[in-house]
Amino acid sequence: NAGVTQTPKFQVLKTGQSMTLQCAQDMNHEYMSWYRQDPGMGLRLIHYSVGAGITDQGEVPNGYNVSRSTTEDFPLRLLSAAPSQTSVYFCASSPFPPGTSGRGEQFFGPGTRLTVL
Amino acid sequence: AQSVAQPEDQVNVAEGNPLTVKCTYSVSGNPYLFWYVQYPNRGLQFLLKYITGDNLVKGSYGFEAEFNKSQTSFHLKKPSALVSDSALYFCAVRDRYSSASKIIFGSGTRLSIRP
Numbered sequence: 001n002a003g004v005t006q007t008p009k010f011q012v013l014k015t016g017q018s019m020t021l022q023c024a025q026d027m028n029h030e031y032m033s034w035y036r037q038d039p040g041m042g043l044r045l046i047h048y049s050v051g052a053g054i055t056d057q058g059e060v061p062n063g064y065n066v067s068r069s070t071t072e073d074f075p076l077r078l079l080s081a082a083p084s085q086t087s088v089y090f091c092a093s094s095p096f097p098p099g100t101s102g103r104g105e106q107f108f109g110p111g112t113r114l115t116v117l
Numbered sequence: 118a119q120s121v122a123q124p125e126d127q128v129n130v131a132e133g134n135p136l137t138v139k140c141t142y143s144v145s146g147n148p149y150l151f152w153y154v155q156y157p158n159r160g161l162q163f164l165l166k167y168i169t170g171d172n173l174v175k176g177s178y179g180f181e182a183e184f185n186k187s188q189t190s191f192h193l194k195k196p197s198a199l200v201s202d203s204a205l206y207f208c209a210v211r212d213r214y215s216s217a218s219k220i221i222f223g224s225g226t227r228l229s230i231r232p
Contacts, residue, residue, distance in 0.1 A: 099149030104166030
């Protein structure tokens with residue numbers, strides 16, 4: 001299994017450009033989520049999904065869109081990039097929402113480092 | 118609303134000494150609690166969880182954590198630190214009775230183990 005994969009690893013955008021960060025998992029996990037990591041802020045939840053066709057907002061959803069058309073893929077879209085979106089983005093997946101059915105572990109991808117100029 | 122706090126940005130410990138990384142939480146109901154570790158330029162890795170049952174939870178790499186409901190804490194501990202334990206540690210919480218499946222992470226604590 002490849003686990004959770006993210007592309008690209010690095011990206012530089014200009015203000016106002018759009019792009020999609022890709023996330024895929026091959027573990028048949030229902031729960032997937034996107035986080036951003038900023039110094040001193042820890043990980044903040046952007047959006048999450050409990051299954052194909054179902055998404056919901058996290059702590060910092062503004063400026064980001066998601067969709068979940070398949071179990072495997074959970075892309076994150078930046079419609080009009082802003083310098084405040086410069087960050088490292090992590091995608092994660094787990095069989096169920098963390099804690100449900102006694103399970104806890106989320107599997108994280110390697111991250112995408114995004115810079116918006 | 119749920120929240121989690123890690124009051125120390127950095128913890129410095131000598132190799133062989135016990136270590137503690139602190140975490141306190143706030144939820145309206147009962148919590149699910151987690152610890153993750155992040156090594157440089159890597160994604161997070163799961164260490165341990167508290168779901169229910171024994172308050173002392175054992176996890177990977179010799180780490181353990183104690184759930185204290187009265188103090189709303191879930192501190193991470195290890196009896197004898199290794200240099201290889203140096204990393205960034207995150208505590209996370211989910212309100213088990215919330216209809217939303219959100220998990221909230223703390224700001225992280227950088228653990229530095231000196232030889």
